Amino acid sequence: xxxxxxxxxxxxxxxxxxxxxxxxxxxxxxxxxxxxxxxxxxxxxxxxxxxxxxxxxxxxxxxxxxxxxxxxxxxxxxxxxxxxxxxxxxxxxxxxxxxxxxxxxxxxxxxxxxxxxxxxxxxxxxxxxxxxxxxxxxxxxxxxxxxxxxxxxxxxxxxxxxxxxxxxxxxxxxxxxxxxxxxxxxxxxxxxxxxxxxxxxxxxxxxxxxxxxxxxxxxxxxxxxxxxxxxxxxxx
Numbered sequence: 001x002x003x004x005x006x007x008x009x010x011x012x013x014x015x016x017x018x019x020x021x022x023x024x025x026x027x028x029x030x031x032x033x034x035x036x037x038x039x040x041x042x043x044x045x046x047x048x049x050x051x052x053x054x055x056x057x058x059x060x061x062x063x064x065x066x067x068x069x070x071x072x073x074x075x076x077x078x079x080x081x082x083x084x085x086x087x088x089x090x091x092x093x094x095x096x097x098x099x100x101x102x103x104x105x106x107x108x109x110x111x112x113x114x115x116x117x118x119x120x121x122x123x124x125x126x127x128x129x130x131x132x133x134x135x136x137x138x139x140x141x142x143x144x145x146x147x148x149x150x151x152x153x154x155x156x157x158x159x160x161x162x163x164x165x166x167x168x169x170x171x172x173x174x175x176x177x178x179x180x181x182x183x184x185x186x187x188x189x190x191x192x193x194x195x196x197x198x199x200x201x202x203x204x205x206x207x208x209x210x211x212x213x214x215x216x217x218x219x220x221x222x223x224x225x226x227x228x229x230x231x232x233x234x235x236x
Contacts, residue, residue, distance in 0.1 A: 004184045009169040024165045027125035032158040051076035085197035087131030091190030097184045
């Protein structure tokens with residue numbers, strides 16, 4: 001969904017301009033392959049919901065996580081939880097690094113950062129897509145008799161993303177303030193993934209509402225700045 005497109009936009013922006021369109025197509029194509037592979041390994045995916053190890057939790061935090069209260073202060077960490085934790089920390093690290101880079105650029109500092117390789121971008125897109133699509137694939141396990149329908153849905157969704165990714169990536173790249181907002185969204189999503197890894201569910205509706213509201217405000221700011229920049233010319 002939109003999470004993938006935002007992350008893809010940030011990564012592809014590091015490629016040379018002539019390679020960005022190819023990077024988007026190959027990245028989303030690889031994302032489609034990884035999703036289909038996940039669907040094909042439903043049995044293994046379902047095993048990720050089994051508890052691998054447990055962590056004792058202080059009584060003060062029991063009410064925050066219902067599962068902890070149910071198990072008398074013990075938090076069970078699953079394979080899915082580990083993947084979400086790793087993905088969340090990676091998103092926060094990657095986004096923070098990009099924000100730092102953008103701030104140094106805006107302040108005129110000399111930033112010497114190696115160009116991201118094409119293969120590295122594809123690998124990161126594929127890995128983060130696994131994390132973003134893990135929940136939907138586990139949900140699909142309950143529809144094991146209709147895997148062909150799920151596979152078709154994956155192909156259609158990726159095709160739609162391929163159409164939308166280009167305009168969104170170009171828009172983010174042209175507007176530094178929108179890019180900074182997108183990076184902040186990724187930090188928010190990374191935090192939500194970490195919370196989910198610890199069984200603390202943050203309703204996705206809240207996250208998407210916050211993202212939509214912030215984006216709406218930023219679009220108004222862009223419109224206002226455009227009008228102000230055109231005002232002197234209009235007066236002349």
